[in-house]
Amino acid sequence: MRFHVLTLFPEMIMDGLHTSILGRACEQGHISIDAVNIRDYTENKHKKVDDYPYGGGAGMLMQAQPVFDAYKAVEEKILARNKMASENFIPKMKARNQLQEKNSELEVANSENKNFTKPRVIYLTPQGSVFTQKMAEELAKEEDLVFLCGHYEGIDERVLEEIVTDYVSIGDYVLTGGELPAMVMIDAISRLVPNVLNNDVSAEFESFHDDLLEYPQYSRPEEWHDKKVPEVLLSGHHANIEKWRKEQSIIRTKERRPDLYEKWISKEENQKYLEKLNKQKAKKKSV
Ligand code: 6GU
Numbered sequence: 001m002r003f004h005v006l007t008l009f010p011e012m013i014m015d016g017l018h019t020s021i022l023g024r025a026c027e028q029g030h031i032s033i034d035a036v037n038i039r040d041y042t043e044n045k046h047k048k049v050d051d052y053p054y055g056g057g058a059g060m061l062m063q064a065q066p067v068f069d070a071y072k073a074v075e076e077k078i079l080a081r082n083k084m085a086s087e088n089f090i091p092k093m094k095a096r097n098q099l100q101e102k103n104s105e106l107e108v109a110n111s112e113n114k115n116f117t118k119p120r121v122i123y124l125t126p127q128g129s130v131f132t133q134k135m136a137e138e139l140a141k142e143e144d145l146v147f148l149c150g151h152y153e154g155i156d157e158r159v160l161e162e163i164v165t166d167y168v169s170i171g172d173y174v175l176t177g178g179e180l181p182a183m184v185m186i187d188a189i190s191r192l193v194p195n196v197l198n199n200d201v202s203a204e205f206e207s208f209h210d211d212l213l214e215y216p217q218y219s220r221p222e223e224w225h226d227k228k229v230p231e232v233l234l235s236g237h238h239a240n241i242e243k244w245r246k247e248q249s250i251i252r253t254k255e256r257r258p259d260l261y262e263k264w265i266s267k268e269e270n271q272k273y274l275e276k277l278n279k280q281k282a283k284k285k286s287v
Contacts, residue, residue: 001030001031001032001140001142001143001144001145001189001190001193002031002032002034002078002143002144002145003031003032003033003034003144003145003147003186003189003190004034004036004074004077004078004119004144004145004146004147005033005034005035005036005146005147005149005179005182005186006036006038006067006070006071006074006146006147006148006149007035007036007037007038007147007149007178007179007182008037008038008039008049008062008149008151008177009149009151009177009179010035010036010037011035012179012183013033013035013179013182013183014033014035016179016183017033017183017186017187018033021190021191021196021197022186022187022190022196025190025193025195025196028195030193030194030195030196031190031193031196033186034074036070036073036074037070038062038066038067038070039066040070041065041066041067041069041070041073042063042065042066043065043066043069044066049062049063049066050062050063050151050152051063053153057153058153059152059153060152060153061152061153061154061155061156062150062151062152062154062155062156063156064155064156064158064159065159067148067155067156067159067163068159068162068163071121071146071148071159071163074119074146075118075119075146078119078144078146079116079118082116082143083116118165119142119143119144119145119146120139120142120145120146120165120166121146121147121148121163121164121165121166122139122145122146122147122148122164122165122166122167122168122182122185123148123150123155123160123164123166123167123168123178124147124148124149124150124168124169124170124178124181124182124185125150125154125167125168125169125178126169126172126173126174126175127167127169128166128167128168128169129166129167129168129169130168130169130170130171130172131168131169131170131171131181131184131185131188133188135168136185136188136189136192137192139185139189140189140192140193145189147178147182147185147186148163148164148178149177149178149179149181149182150177150178151176151177151178168181168185169181170184170185210264211253211260211263211264211267212246212249212250212252212253212260212264213249213252213253213256213257213260214249214252215244215245215246215248215249215252216248216252218230218233222234230244232244243277247277250264250274
């Protein structure tokens with residue numbers, strides 16, 4: 001996965017995302033993060049990138065020209081790279097598929113199509129659709145993603161109309177710019193890219209898996225501040241541990257995220273599961 005971030009503050013992106021797990025993922029080549037300074041593309045001799053909004057109003061707007069030219073530079077780079085990759089790839093594939101000529105032609109046509117489509121361009125704005133884990137999963141399938149970070153009071157509408165494919169917000173509050181939201185999205189998407197996390201089960205079994213929050217976890221020592229680790233976790237009985245964890249997930253979700261709990265319980269199989277669990281518990285008590 002290759003991330004390209006159009007921004008007036010490239011150092012914020014580069015400093016923020018080249019540490020810890022994402023830093024390692026970049027070093028190992030599983031992802032790449034490229035911040036492009038929009039100011040480098042202005043045709044204004046004072047390097048200005050903003051101006052007053054027509055019709056008046058508070059603040060300044062980012063102008064269309066530098067944003068468009070910065071985007072075009074990134075788009076050209078992506079298309080050139082994909083063209084090169086397909087030129088290397090197609091002859092190899094043809095050679096491999098000599099015996100199935102028809103099939104191979106079909107695959108070549110498909111790969112050509114895919115390689116020359118424009119990348120998705122995500123504009124970070126409080127006016128966008130709210131980012132979710134489902135969106136992260138969908139975006140993690142792309143080869144390249146372009147993020148456009150606005151500042152000041154926003155960006156001239158005309159350039160947005162020409163280049164943006166997705167308008168995304170990270171929640172209902174207002175930030176000073178799109179850099180932190182872009183970083184939030186890149187983090188959430190990267191951890192779904194194969195090999196970025198060491199442990200590939202952990203990306204699956206976590207908060208929001210199955211619409212439930214994660215269960216509580218404990219490590220050594222067995223007792224700390226007079227608090228003991230729940231007995232079942234020391235038992236080595238895997239089926240019981242799994243059952244306890246699921247129950248804790250349900251309790252926690254009901255308490256902390258009633259909205260998610262309602263979504264979970266609205267599924268028939270979950271209602272049945274809960275009924276079964278409650279019956280078992282009632283039985284245990286009566287013994
Ligand atoms: Cl994407 N941008 C800004 N400026 N503020 C936000 C946001 C984005 N998402 C939530 N607040």
